[in-house]
Amino acid sequence: MNLIKSVLFVLITLSIYGCQDVANELAGKKPDDARTIKISMIAKSNSNIVFLSAKEGAESAALNLSDKYSMIDVDVDWNTPDVDDPAVQVEYIRDAVKHKYDAVLVSCSDKDSLTSAINQAVDQGLLVMTFDSDAPESKRFAFYGPDDVEMGKTLMNELAVLLEDKGKIAVLGGSKEAPNLQNRVKGVKEALSQYPGIELAGEYYHAENEDSAISKMTEVIELHPDLNGWAMVGGWPMFGEKLLTVIEPGKYKIVAVDALPEQLIYIEKGIVQVLLAQPTFKWGEIGVETIINKIHLKKDIKGIIPLNPLKISIENLGGWSRQLRAWGYKGIPEKYLIM
Amino acid sequence: MVKDYSHQTAPEDKISFGQKFAYGLGSIVNNLLGGAIGFMSIVLNVGLGINPALVGTLQAIPRLTDALTDPVMGYISDKTRSRYGRRRPYIFIGAIMVGLVFALMWQLPAGNTEMFYFWFFLIGSIIFYLFYTMFATPWVALGYELTSDYHERTRLMGVMNFMGQFAWISLPWFYAIMENDRLFTDSVQGARTLAIVIGVFVAVVGIMPAIFCKEKFVASDQEKKEKSRLLDGLKTNVAMFFKGLVITVKRVEFLKLCAGTFFLFNGIMLVGAFSSYITIFYVCGGDTDMGAKYMGLFGTINTISTLAAIAAVTWISARIGKRKTFIIATSITLAGSLLKWFCYDPMAPWKVLLPAPLMAVGMGALFTLMGSMIADVCDLDELETGERREGMFGSIYWWMVKLGMALAFGLSGYLLNATGFMVEYGGAQTSGTFFWMRLVDVIIPAVAAGIAIYSVAMFKITEEKSYEIRSELEKRRAKKSASDPATQTA
Known part of the structure; x- marks a missing residue:
């Protein structure tokens, strides 16, 4: 009889414990010893939509990971300057140390300014990961972003296909001081050496805004009336609709980096044939996942996680538009969404 | 009527x-x-x-x-x-x-x-x-x-x-x-x-x-x-086994049921993954969370509808017969399959849920009616061969289902590749890829359901025929019982 009572007692206790556990699981309640992992996300600027999309990616990953792993709660705090300002970014990194964050996910506005702040944070026990724009000499444990030389090569290869391996091209290079842009131009020139039928008119630099880019293009077109193509290592001339009145559709073969909503009309009108898109949502998503893999799952992480650009053309304009909407971009014309 | x-x-x-x-x-x-x-x-x-x-x-x-x-x-x-x-x-x-x-x-x-x-x-x-x-x-x-x-x-x-x-x-x-x-x-x-x-x-x-x-x-x-x-004797048994196998696979009425099952079941299985891919990458633009939510809801509606369909099919078949019930149920699934073409709408993702109950009807009917109809074939087989061989019929039928399922899973990956789908592009697939994915997802189950309907429509063992077979078998068993008092038929 005592044995039966004991067995019953154990079964009832286990049932109560089990039911409570299941109820907690269903209610999403974490165990008392669950750990909160705090990540400070520091992008370049609040006014740039690509970073707002990255923020959505980071928040989505935090939610999913908190849901997946009962023993952790992932919090992402958005600490980003309103405009590009490396000094403010440095300040945010120091704040992260002060407020005992577990990790920092940062896109460096200026690698030289940030390297020492990153190193100090790592020395204080924080994990630092960079995305989009790296500080390669720092003690960050990983970088997620494009290989700019490879991106330049892809840009040139796509242009060569459009030109059927012959013609005269110009490279629109943005700021000559930006190392990532320099690397892309380098990649374009390296790939160009494979195409003897294609002549390089020159590489042209300008301030990174719409007006300066269009002005530089107009100048180059006057200088080289026989120009056939453009390799643009950034999308500056397409940041508004002014270029629509400057370039005749189909006159030039154009391949450019980035495929933001305001650039899509140029694909639709046939002014630009190929855009190389960066999946900006994944900057945040993969950034947070990588940090959790390192902290919670104790996985070995590769120092560089390559981001492969996606080729966007008229064939996948609809799909890309829907993808942008899913990543949190607003104001995408409905005509693209139903393509 | x-x-x-x-x-x-x-x-x-x-x-x-x-x-x-x-x-x-x-x-x-x-x-x-x-x-x-x-x-x-x-x-x-x-x-x-x-x-x-x-x-x-x-x-x-x-x-x-x-x-x-x-x-x-x-x-x-x-x-x-x-x-x-x-x-x-x-x-x-x-x-x-x-x-x-x-x-x-x-x-x-x-x-x-x-x-x-x-x-x-x-x-x-x-x-x-x-x-x-x-x-x-x-x-x-x-x-x-x-x-x-x-x-x-x-x-x-x-x-x-x-x-x-x-x-x-x-x-x-x-x-x-x-x-x-x-x-x-x-x-x-x-x-x-x-x-x-x-x-x-x-x-x-x-x-x-x-x-x-x-x-x-x-x-x-x-x-x-x-x-x-x-x-x-092993030799005798091996010979009998193969003889039985040949008789089974030559039984035309059985083959009609096999064809009906093979096409309906595997037609749906073959494109099972496509529906998920289209929902996540086309309808939800690559938003995996949103896509998973709709797939989850689709699955829930489908399951509830399947349970309801099984009950309804069991009830209806007692009134209009198994063959007609199967044809109606499969036709509903065919309609559901065609409806999917109009319900994959990136501007209204909720529409993906509309075909779910229709798709469930055919599947609910399939394994309810087929088991019952194979039992009728076993009676016909006994009438013609004098043996009850449910084991042989059941094993070949289910092996055909399992093989078809394995083929369907294997083929679906190749089909997906053939549409040009590239996973690294997420929602940014080309319009051509999405067109082919949707077409395959709609056409294959619809055509397969059409073939299944045709196969089962040709099935000859009606309710009346079934009673005739049973009456004949009972007479035969009674005669056998009279000559062998130990025989019992419950």
Whole structure:
């Protein structure tokens, strides 16, 4: 009889414990010893939509990971300057140390300014990961972003296909001081050496805004009336609709980096044939996942996680538009969404 | 039009609810065993790092061995003459053994090479499928012979199919259970524990049909003499086996049912993955969270609709007959398939849910009516051959289903590649790729449903014909009983 009572007692206790556990699981309640992992996300600027999309990616990953792993709660705090300002970014990194964050996910506005702040944070026990724009000499444990030389090569290869391996091209290079842009131009020139039928008119630099880019293009077109193509290592001339009145559709073969909503009309009108898109949502998503893999799952992480650009053309304009909407971009014309 | 129908199931043909329930428990076990390996195999790749191609091979090889073991088991069961019957001993031993092997085959020791795991799991799988066949083939055959009544068979299959759905409801949760970090340190440990739980469940629940179901056909003295003959000569038995196999696969009415099942079931299975891909990448633009939410809702609506469809089909078929019911149910699924073309709308993702109940109707009807109709074929076969060979028919039918399913899973990957789908592009696939994905998703099940309707429309065993066959068989059995007083037909 005592044995039966004991067995019953154990079964009832286990049932109560089990039911409570299941109820907690269903209610999403974490165990008392669950750990909160705090990540400070520091992008370049609040006014740039690509970073707002990255923020959505980071928040989505935090939610999913908190849901997946009962023993952790992932919090992402958005600490980003309103405009590009490396000094403010440095300040945010120091704040992260002060407020005992577990990790920092940062896109460096200026690698030289940030390297020492990153190193100090790592020395204080924080994990630092960079995305989009790296500080390669720092003690960050990983970088997620494009290989700019490879991106330049892809840009040139796509242009060569459009030109059927012959013609005269110009490279629109943005700021000559930006190392990532320099690397892309380098990649374009390296790939160009494979195409003897294609002549390089020159590489042209300008301030990174719409007006300066269009002005530089107009100048180059006057200088080289026989120009056939453009390799643009950034999308500056397409940041508004002014270029629509400057370039005749189909006159030039154009391949450019980035495929933001305001650039899509140029694909639709046939002014630009190929855009190389960066999946900006994944900057945040993969950034947070990588940090959790390192902290919670104790996985070995590769120092560089390559981001492969996606080729966007008229064939996948609809799909890309829907993808942008899913990543949190607003104001995408409905005509693209139903393509 | 619903006909004025006066047929009443005779009391001796009725199967008690307890027996139906016990038989239905076998369906839960059967579906659980059929699906568990597939749903748990992700651990082999994610948890143990086995190459996905090797995981695919691990799932494909047992399908080949099934081609031999299924009909052999059917033949052995058909020819068995024991005091416990032709089916129940195998169901009893098979359930215990398959539960045990299932629990053991997932106890993969840590820290070994990829090839070690491959061979460990392959050998385990082959043994598992042998015992699975030992359980499932006689269990299927038992269902065909529990009653001789045309409609009671459908009711039994309705209960069986209804209960079997609960296994399919539980299977998608397996990965979440194995990955639950409150319960297990990792998914491999989760798989080990889950396998033990499933093994115990299978062994305990799987023996219920053997304990509670009564076999209808009991061995006569003459047949008991055959028992010794069964063991006499291997050569004779091999010859008889192949002769029986040929007769079975030449049975035209049986082939029509096989074709109906093959096309309807595999047409839907073949594009199963497409619906998920289109919902996530086209309708939801690559938003996997939103896509998963809609797929989850689709699955829930589909499951509830399947359960409702099974009940409705069982009821309707008693009024208008099995063939007409199948044609109507499959037509609804065909319509649901075509409706998908209009419901994949990126501006209104909720529309993906609309075809779900329609798609469920055909699948709900399929395994309810087919089991019942194969039982009718077994009667016709007995009339023409003098033998009851439910085991052979059941094994070939289910082997065809399993082979078709394996082919469908294998082909779907190639089909997806053929549309130009590139996973790294997420939602940014080309319009051409999305067009082909949608077309394949709509056209294949629709055409397959059309072929299934045609095949079953040609099925000749109507309700009237079935009664004629039964009457003839009963006369024959009565004559046999008169000459052999030991013969009993329950």
